[in-house]
Amino acid sequence: MKRSDAASPGWRRGAGMIHPRGFRMLSKLHTPARMTYAVRASLLAVVLTATALAQQGTIEPSSKSVHPLAAKEEMIRDRFQRFQDRLYRLSEELAEREPENAQRLARALERAGELGLTDKLDDIVRLLEDPASVHLALDQQDNWLGDADALLSILLERDSANEQRRNQIETLEKFRQEIGKLLEQERGLRSASEQSAAAAKMKQQLDQALRVVANLARKHGEWSQDGAKKQESGGSPEKAAPSEEALAKEAKELAEQVQRIAETPSDESESLKQAREQSQAAAQFLQSASQSMSDAADSLQRRDPPTAEKQQQQADKSLQQAREHLEAAKKALEQQQPSAQMAQKQRDTAQQTKSLGQQMQQQSSSAGKPSGGKPGESTPGQKNVEQAEKEMNDASESLDQQQPDQAQPKQDRAVDQLELAEKELEEKLQQLRKEEREETLRDLEARFRDMLTRQRPINESTLVLDRLGGDKFKRAEQLQLADLSAAQRAVSEQAAGCLHILDEEGTTIAFPRVVEQLSEDMTASAERLAAAQVGAVTQVIQQEIVGTLEQLLEAVKRMQQENEQGKQGGSSQSGEPPLLPESAELKLLRASQQRVNTRTQAIHTGLQSGDEPQQVAADGLVKLSRRQTECMDIAREMHDRKP
DSSP states (O other), X not given: OOOOGGXXXXXXXXXXXXXXXXXXXXXXXXXXXXXXXXXXXXHHHHHHHHHHHHHHTTSOOOTTTHHHHHXXXXXXXXXXXXXXXXXXXXXXXXXXXXXXHHHHHHHHHHHHXXXXXXXXXXXXXHXXXXXXXXXXXXXXXXXXXXXHXXXXXXXXXXXXXXXXXHHHHHHHHHHHHHHHHHHHHHHHHHHHHHHHHHHHHHHHHHHHHHHHHHHHHHHHHHHHHHHHHHHHTTOOGGGGHHHHHHHHHHHHHHHHHHHHHHOOOSSOOHHHHHHHHHHHHHHHHHHHHXXXXXXXXXXXXXXXXXXXXXXXXXXXXXXXXXXXXXXXXXXXXXXXXOHHHXXXXXXXXXXXXXXXXXXXXXXXXXXXXXXXXXXXXXXXXXXXXXXXXXXXXXXXXXHHTTOHHHHHHHHHHHHHHHHHHHHHHHHHHHHHHXXXXXXXXXXXXXXXXXXXXXXXXXXXXXXXXXXXXXGGOOHHHHHHHHHHHHHHHHHHHHHHHHHHHHHHHOOOSHHHHHHHHHHHHHHHHHHHHHTTOOSHHHHHXXXXXXXXXXXXXXXXXXXXXXXXXXXXXXXXXXSSOOSXXXXXXXXXXXXXXXXXHXXXXXXXXXXXXXOSOHHHHHHHHHHHHHHHHHHHHHHHHHHXXXX
């Protein structure tokens, strides 16, 4: 008796196609408690068996096949009753330690009673006992599976504490990024204040240097005129030499002072750089003026007035050029950002900091903090942000008063407070991410362990069927193969759920790819079982599935131990510690390559012995080729990730 797919929209029909709606939910959600996961797995086992039994309804029933189906349905009913008993006991055990999970289990029990799931299974058993009612049993099975999905939905609800932790991580990460932007702005303002103070100080130094240059030029002019008068009156020109030498010394000292002004720090504004370049040029001309004066003094000592006069003229010219460059340096400083503009920018940054502090205050007022947090506790870094805002406002007042030098220490304190806030947030984020990582590892461990428990019986049954021989398969073996294929696909769906978790977590490269390969191998095993292919290649695939699950379990357990000991294996591209260290990922990649080698050899042996059809072998080799390329890609990505 066959029915169309449209008659049962809740699940898919066909060889091995057993995808109740609950499977999709299981592949997308995960919760931390191992015991509640075991309960979900129990319900899943009931649903799987019921689905497989419903599939058998597609076969024409006979008087010999009705009673075995009814017996299987009774087995499902008994299993479901045990499941409800387990649900009740577990809800009592979790009442104190995990009250939220206990309430969830209680809701599931209440919903199961409302839906009358046990009574409906009794009805299906009675219908299957009558060959004429098999079509009615199929409809009832469809309805029961839909109700079981509703029950599974309750058990798969994501823990609110997990959601709160994830939301808190997102919120604190946003705060941390905002603080990073504020730090960048405040450091820029601090640098601008420092440069403004440096410009103000430099302007004072330039004004003083200009006064000294003007005084030097005046004295030098007077001494030059006095020496010329004495020469005209027949006096001794060498008497003017000491005065010329004194002026030369004074010019040299001024040149050294201006040279110190011209010394350029490593990081400053363009206007300050231009001012220092002009000061450098002024220092050189002052040095030249000093040398000319000294030379003139020597000429006067040698009674060589004409030469001395030329040298004095050169000194006058150098002093004038030094003065021009000093004036140009002052003009360059006028381009420096005014304190009024900096004060406004400082107020804007203070307002942004205030807004962030208010957001952090709202966060601290929210109820239901995870990870031991209590309502009303300050958000990490909140007090530091509030103190930083106060320092910024004080700094803006100093800038309004044209006192950038007094604004600097206040800006320094604001930067210090923001850095402390950033540190507190980073520490809290590290703690929350560690908790989340531990939870993810616990969840993956439970899932891998459950898959391993389900996979081993599949492998054992496949081996028994192979020993029996395909030519001896009867209806009972065909039904068993259908059950095995359905069970294998169900385990594959669990692997897909693990892959979803790893994709969301996103800190590893090889780990999710290996789980994806695991799911593909399970699907391949299910397809081969549905096609009654239970030979060596199928057994190799199934053995590799068990081996992969054991390796994944070992890697997860080792990482759990390292987390407990406070060890962290490097960082991922996102900056977070990876779920698995690189050494563990390398082992997974190596094992994946070994599986490619083993599978290749198995297909080759199967072809030679004739156990493996050529077309099947060809398809398998194509898949292995893709698997080999994927191993190469994983290795390349891991290499490129290294700093």
